[in-house]
Amino acid sequence: MTETSDLSSAVQYVYLLSAALFILSLKWMGQVKTARRGNWAGTAAMALAVLGTLLGGGISSEGFMWIAIAIFIGSAIGLPMAVVMPMTAVPQRTALSHAFGGLAAALVGVAEYIEGRDAGHLSHFTSGALAAEMLLGFLTFTGSLLAFGKLQEIITTKAVVYPGRNIVSVGTLITSLLSAVYLGIDPSSSIAFYVLIVTSLAFGVFLIIPIGGADMPTVIAILNSYAGLSASAMGFVMNNKLLIIAGALDGTSGLILSILMCKAMNRSFVNVLFGAVGATPTGGGPASPTGKTITGYSIEDAKAVLEDTRSVIVVPGYGMAVAQAQHAVKELANVLAAQGTDVKFAIHPVAGRMPGHMNVLLSEADVPYDQLWEMERVNSSFPEADVAIVLGANDVTNPAARTNKQSPLYGMPILDVDKARTVIFVKRSMNPGFAGVDNELFYLDKTMLVFGDAKKVMTELVAAFKEGAH
Amino acid sequence: MHEPSGLIENLFVFVLASFLGLELIRGVSRLLHTPLMSLTNAIASIAIVGSLVITGRPHENPWITVLGTVAIACSAINAVGGFLITERILKMFKKRGE
Numbered sequence: 001m002t003e004t005s006d007l008s009s010a011v012q013y014v015y016l017l018s019a020a021l022f023i024l025s026l027k028w029m030g031q032v033k034t035a036r037r038g039n040w041a042g043t044a045a046m047a048l049a050v051l052g053t054l055l056g057g058g059i060s061s062e063g064f065m066w067i068a069i070a071i072f073i074g075s076a077i078g079l080p081m082a083v084v085m086p087m088t089a090v091p092q093r094t095a096l097s098h099a100f101g102g103l104a105a106a107l108v109g110v111a112e113y114i115e116g117r118d119a120g121h122l123s124h125f126t127s128g129a130l131a132a133e134m135l136l137g138f139l140t141f142t143g144s145l146l147a148f149g150k151l152q153e154i155i156t157t158k159a160v161v162y163p164g165r166n167i168v169s170v171g172t173l174i175t176s177l178l179s180a181v182y183l184g185i186d187p188s189s190s191i192a193f194y195v196l197i198v199t200s201l202a203f204g205v206f207l208i209i210p211i212g213g214a215d216m217p218t219v220i221a222i223l224n225s226y227a228g229l230s231a232s233a234m235g236f237v238m239n240n241k242l243l244i245i246a247g248a249l250d251g252t253s254g255l256i257l258s259i260l261m262c263k264a265m266n267r268s269f270v271n272v273l274f275g276a277v278g279a280t281p282t283g284g285g286p287a288s289p290t291g292k293t294i295t296g297y298s299i300e301d302a303k304a305v306l307e308d309t310r311s312v313i314v315v316p317g318y319g320m321a322v323a324q325a326q327h328a329v330k331e332l333a334n335v336l337a338a339q340g341t342d343v344k345f346a347i348h349p350v351a352g353r354m355p356g357h358m359n360v361l362l363s364e365a366d367v368p369y370d371q372l373w374e375m376e377r378v379n380s381s382f383p384e385a386d387v388a389i390v391l392g393a394n395d396v397t398n399p400a401a402r403t404n405k406q407s408p409l410y411g412m413p414i415l416d417v418d419k420a421r422t423v424i425f426v427k428r429s430m431n432p433g434f435a436g437v438d439n440e441l442f443y444l445d446k447t448m449l450v451f452g453d454a455k456k457v458m459t460e461l462v463a464a465f466k467e468g469a470h
Numbered sequence: 471m472h473e474p475s476g477l478i479e480n481l482f483v484f485v486l487a488s489f490l491g492l493e494l495i496r497g498v499s500r501l502l503h504t505p506l507m508s509l510t511n512a513i514a515s516i517a518i519v520g521s522l523v524i525t526g527r528p529h530e531n532p533w534i535t536v537l538g539t540v541a542i543a544c545s546a547i548n549a550v551g552g553f554l555i556t557e558r559i560l561k562m563f564k565k566r567g568e
Binding site for chain 2: 022023025026027029030031032035036038039042043045046049050053054058059060063064066067069070071073074075077078079081082083085087090093094097098100101103104105107108110111112114115118125220221224227228230231232234235236237238239240241242243244245246247248249250251252253254255256257260347349354355356357359360363364366368369370371372374
């Protein structure tokens, strides 16, 4: 039933080498110093796997023609996408590539199923494994497409909540699983085959639709994991250990990242797995405390506070990414450093739209990575900081997470921005963060709210400092 | 019933690779989580091997060619794009004074 007998044993040695290189690739990816070597090892592993498969025999001349066309088209799309894409679009690109990955695995599953059915040699096991591959592949495909739509803001970034949504999505998942099991029992059932495809595609949609923008880092990581697992399932079908290994590495990577993101938001992993992420009703947070007024401060006010400071901590959030303010922020950091201020960047694990998002943007703006501080390390520095500058990072700085048991954010580890002597909070408008919760930070006496686009505010601050220098 | 060839072997490989993956990924600095994702994404395009085999071997049904060809193109987008974008991201990481 499996076709590996076609592959000569030489190909298996090439695959073994390829698998070893993939493992080294992830090992080297651990540290900045060796990370590029890791990427090269991964590239070499992939090239070996493809060349080994092509030269291993068993491919017809007509097959070669189609393969050449497909690889040409794929490269023609993938290459420009990777070269011209702005760094702020990395989360969208990642979501889109998960969609391609899921689709590829699912289509191979469909093709294998058709081929096996036509030849009448589908075993129960093959059929069941194919069902798993198609289920994971198709749900990753539609789920990632929706995630892409949300990140690109083609569709609403808010959590879409409708009554009975949990019943709808769990019902769809159960139907999908049942048809997969049925396909394992009766491989020739075309009804189970079509139901499986439709429900898997639908479940991907139902899974992502109720998820809000702030939960995207977790969701992207989970989709990453599913894409890997579908490749592993393909490996089981084809009896190909390289596919199993590479798929498992990808699957665990996504799993660990999503667990880390869950911890950083104080959400349980089960809660996320069953699609209940973003269940926090939008706009359901407490209304602004009455009797407290909000005053917007000017650029000059902010400049006066920043002058002659010893230490400043910058807290970037999604606001910096949307405004593409990373270069302007770096300029301000330079100006501050020139007057003798120590500048640190405090990075919350879920700041932005994907794991590590802020690090990439700031690195793009030439901020050295030893100036990027992880939450656990930087929190002890806030009490000694003269000023904390928050750039559209609402939920990850909200003190309600520490104190207010009623808050949906309660228990989430946050950056202790409120402990700094003064807080400059740069914000586009008075809209609350994605969790839909008001931030008591705004009403503290030490807080100066500066309204405006993060990039504009930063640029004007730099200009104000430069004028003052003359 | 057909005994699946090498199922138990493959399960061993899967479980061991998963544990290895857990250890390796835990060792990755949080700083590098974005390039890690683009790298693993590129690695997941190993699915191209499966689509090459299925498209390449002789078959009767033209649908298999269509599905296989689209699958190869999708994986190729990820493989080419994934490694390139990882390289682009990693090039930006610099230490103070570098």
